[in-house]
Amino acid sequence: MSIQWFPGHMTAAKKKAEEALETNDLVIEVLDARIPGSSTNPMIDTMRKERQRPCLKILNKSDLADPKVTKAWVEYFNAMPHTTAITLSAKSVGDVKKILPLCSKLAPHRNSSIKPLRMLIMGVPNVGKSTIINALHHKKIAKVGNEPAVTKQQQRIILNASMILTDTPGMMWPKISNEIDGYYLAASHTIGINAYDEIETAMFLFHTIKDNYAELISKKYKIEPPFPEDEEFLKILAKKRGFIVKGGAEDLYKSATTLLNDYRQGILGSISLESPVSRAIMLKKLVDRQAEKASQE
Numbered sequence: 001m002s003i004q005w006f007p008g009h010m011t012a013a014k015k016k017a018e019e020a021l022e023t024n025d026l027v028i029e030v031l032d033a034r035i036p037g038s039s040t041n042p043m044i045d046t047m048r049k050e051r052q053r054p055c056l057k058i059l060n061k062s063d064l065a066d067p068k069v070t071k072a073w074v075e076y077f078n079a080m081p082h083t084t085a086i087t088l089s090a091k092s093v094g095d096v097k098k099i100l101p102l103c104s105k106l107a108p109h110r111n112s113s114i115k116p117l118r119m120l121i122m123g124v125p126n127v128g129k130s131t132i133i134n135a136l137h138h139k140k141i142a143k144v145g146n147e148p149a150v151t152k153q154q155q156r157i158i159l160n161a162s163m164i165l166t167d168t169p170g171m172m173w174p175k176i177s178n179e180i181d182g183y184y185l186a187a188s189h190t191i192g193i194n195a196y197d198e199i200e201t202a203m204f205l206f207h208t209i210k211d212n213y214a215e216l217i218s219k220k221y222k223i224e225p226p227f228p229e230d231e232e233f234l235k236i237l238a239k240k241r242g243f244i245v246k247g248g249a250e251d252l253y254k255s256a257t258t259l260l261n262d263y264r265q266g267i268l269g270s271i272s273l274e275s276p277v278s279r280a281i282m283l284k285k286l287v288d289r290q291a292e293k294a295s296q297e
Contacts, residue, residue, distance in 0.1 A: 021047055026053050026056065027122055028099070043122050043171065059088070060085035061127070066271060070087050073276060086098055090128040096136060099132070116162045120168065123169065124190050136165065137159060203261060235252065246266060
């Protein structure tokens with residue numbers, strides 16, 4: 001599933017982010033802890049490296065992710081130069097308090113009212129940037145929503161006498177050519193619903209979860225392995241939940257959205273869709289397929 005979801009305001013947001021990096025000292029990149037690799041925007045990585053800016057990577061929504069896998073991701077990111085990674089839940093005030101001291105360590109030369117620390121917070125849509133900003137500022141100044149791309153423009157926020165934060169709109173890259181990234185981003189509600197098929201996405205999510213967390217599916221839906229393949233699972237779920245349309249057919253769409261929402265809200269349990277190891281394997285397969293395709297042309 002190749003996804004193109006790049007709303008008009010994101011083109012302007014990208015240009016303004018490039019300009020803002022000239023006058024900011026570090027980047028705070030917010031990721032979804034369930035899909036840290038897929039929710040890393042390659043454009044952000046390129047922009048900050050060109051400006052040689054250090055980065056604090058925040059794996060937000062860690063309360064929804066598998067803690068063992070999240071720990072592996074933190075170690076993976078912390079091994080990168082000029083990068084510090086932490087996990088948190090933006091809903092926890094105590095967690096958010098970790099952010100500013102870590103930013104100070106990444107840019108210790110900026111620590112006064114004369115030379116305030118200037119931070120640029122970035123990330124793909126719907127990863128919790130606005131919730132983090134509101135917690136840092138101790139009041140609601142950034143609009144929060146349960147749909148992607150709520151923030152549409154930059155805003156500059158003075159946190160205290162020595163720290164300034166610039167908020168940026170959630171930003172995707174123009175074309176998500178890696179279909180696995182597309183499915184993970186769609187399942188995690190990072191892109192608009194007009195850009196993907198809910199049933200197709202739910203089936204991909206189901207296969208990913210059953211391969212790694214089969215017990216959570218059994219516990220929640222009272223369906224024992226071996227699990228049915230293809231859309232048969234959605235049909236069984238529809239029958240169990242009474243999702244029947246006129247004429248007696250199963251409502252696959254309602255089953256699909258139920259599975260997606262149960263994952264998104266953490267109702268299924270703590271789930272990570274990718275690990276550093278699984279992502280490395282996936283990317284190698286992608287490169288191999290591309291090389292094979294190129295050799296046949």
